[in-house]
Amino acid sequence: MRLSQHLRPVLDMLFPPRCVSCGRLGTFLCDTCLQEAQAIDARVCIHCGVPMTQRGQCPHCRIDPPTPLRAIRGVFFFQGPIRQGIHSLKYEGRHELAPILARPLAQYLHDHPIPLDFIVPVPLHPERQAQRGYNQSALLARALGRLRHLPVHEHALQRIRATQSQTHLSRQERLANVRGAFAATENLKNARVLLVDDVATTGATLRACAQALQQAGATHIWALTVARAHPPYPIEVQMGNNTRIPP
Numbered sequence: 001m002r003l004s005q006h007l008r009p010v011l012d013m014l015f016p017p018r019c020v021s022c023g024r025l026g027t028f029l030c031d032t033c034l035q036e037a038q039a040i041d042a043r044v045c046i047h048c049g050v051p052m053t054q055r056g057q058c059p060h061c062r063i064d065p066p067t068p069l070r071a072i073r074g075v076f077f078f079q080g081p082i083r084q085g086i087h088s089l090k091y092e093g094r095h096e097l098a099p100i101l102a103r104p105l106a107q108y109l110h111d112h113p114i115p116l117d118f119i120v121p122v123p124l125h126p127e128r129q130a131q132r133g134y135n136q137s138a139l140l141a142r143a144l145g146r147l148r149h150l151p152v153h154e155h156a157l158q159r160i161r162a163t164q165s166q167t168h169l170s171r172q173e174r175l176a177n178v179r180g181a182f183a184a185t186e187n188l189k190n191a192r193v194l195l196v197d198d199v200a201t202t203g204a205t206l207r208a209c210a211q212a213l214q215q216a217g218a219t220h221i222w223a224l225t226v227a228r229a230h231p232p233y234p235i236e237v238q239m240g241n242n243t244r245i246p247p
C-alpha cells in the first residue's frame with residue numbers, strides 16, 4: 001500500500017471529499033452529476049454495444065463479431081462526469097469512486113439479468129499494477145460483486161504480455177496488439193463469466209480476455225464497462241444512414 005493511502009484519512013479531514021465533476025462537498029461523484037451523465041440507451045450494436053442510431057449489427061460486427069463474447073455493453077458515454085470519475089479512480093488513487101461507479105453497473109445487471117457464476121476484472125500487467133498500486137477494474141468488480149452478491153475471481157486472468165498504449169492504434173492494430181496478451185490461471189469449465197472494465201473503445205482487450213477465458217473452459221462470456229468511448233479511429237467500413245455512429 002502506498003504512502004498516499006495511509007495519509008488519505010488525514011487528507012480527507014483537511015480536504016473533505018468533493019465531487020470530481022462539480023466540486024460539491026460530501027462525495028467524490030455526486031448524485032446530481034451521476035444523474036446528468038449521458039447513459040447509452042438501447043440503440044446499440046447487439047454484439048459490441050457501440051452506440052448507433054438504431055438497434056442492429058454495426059458494420060464491424062457484421063463482418064467480425066467479438067466472439068467468443070456474447071455481448072459487450074457500456075452504461076455511459078465516456079464524457080463529462082463519468083470521464084472525470086474514471087480518470088480520478090484510475091490516475092489519482094480515488095478508490096472511493098469504485099463503489100460509486102459500480103452502482104450503475106449493478107443497476108444495469110438488475111435491469112438486464114444475465115445468468116452468471118462470477119465476475120472477472122480485466123487484469124493489468126504486473127508492472128503497471130505495481131506502478132499504480134491497484135487495478136481499477138478489480139476495484140469495480142469487487143464493488144459490483146458486493147452489490148449483486150456475485151463472487152469475484154480477481155486473479156482468474158493474468159496479463160502475460162505488456163502491450164503498447166492503444167490510444168493511437170486502428171481497430172485492426174488494437175486487435176493484433178492484445179491478441180494472446182492474457183491467460184487464465186484456473187479451470188473455468190462450463191463457467192458463465194462477466195468481464196468488468198472501466199472503459200471499452202473497440203472492445204479488443206475484452207475480446208482477448210474472453211478468448212483466454214474460453215480456452216480455460218468458460219462457455220458464456222459477457223462484458224460490462226462503466227463507459228464506452230467513441231472509437232477514435234476512422235470508421236473503416238462504409239456505413240449506411242441507419243447505422244451511423246454518432247460523432
Ligand SMILES: [Zn+2]
Nearest residue numbers: 019022030033
Ligand atoms: Zn457533482
Ligand SMILES: [Zn+2]
Nearest residue numbers: 045048058061
Ligand atoms: Zn458491433
